[in-house]
Amino acid sequence: MKKYKCVIFDLDGTMLDTEKMNMVPLQRLIKEELGKDIEYDELLKYRAYAGKKTLELLEFKDIENSYDKWVKYVNEYEDGAKLYDGF
Template sequence: MGKYNCIIFDIDGTILNTERMNLVPLQRLIKEELGLEIQYENLLKYKAYAGKRTIEELGFKDVDKSYSKWVEYVNDFEEGAVLYDEISEVIKILDSKGIICAIASSKMKNQYEIDFEPTGLNKYIKCKVLAEDTKKHKPYPDPLLKVAQILNINPVQCMYIGDTIFDFKATKAAGMDFGIALWGADNLDGIEADFEFKRPSDILKELGL
């Protein structure tokens, strides 16, 4: 066994491509409720945020109500969540080699059920920490440390793979190594990843599998 006993994955932008299904409905909501036309590119930074925080940052008055409406629009959007190429195979191979696969995500549980469970990968995930499971979210280390605590693994034996600055900051604060998912990342400013993965299969190469 190499240095890492556990690979912890983010979901959005790492396992699942959910960018358009989240941001196009957000554009619609902003136009409807705030009367603003915001360019798609200017919404990309919110990919790093938990859903409700995005709504707060954008200045919606009734955060819970607007968030619920956004979720409704997301789930009605014709383009659903899709797995990135190779990621399914990578998770299966990691599991078969005895490396624990886990998830730390700001996704709410009900959205996890809608987006992730249909992929069939749930059976390979030994632990998942979602938005409701910690009071503090990324960039705080709490979700990652909770995974290590639940699995009873030393954080230094874990690698976190994500696509945003918040993922990077949370990883470093948790004392873990960080792998950037370049296939889902669109802004690398301030990110000093331990590993740069151009495609999911690079994870296996790095681990010598």
């Protein structure tokens, strides 16, 4: 029998549905810091990127502080992450 040293898996977007809890706070951050209203569906293209890369692509000026604020908003998002059906 083969023994494994470790198992690596991805929770975010694989086992846990975290889309809304990331995108809604991102919309809020964009409105606050960039003064833009971006439709939810338009933000979905950024799901594939890491947080700081997303902010860079959206042309935020202070990536570190904006990222910290985004994380705060995500953690405060009341609906939170949900397991996908079947887990």
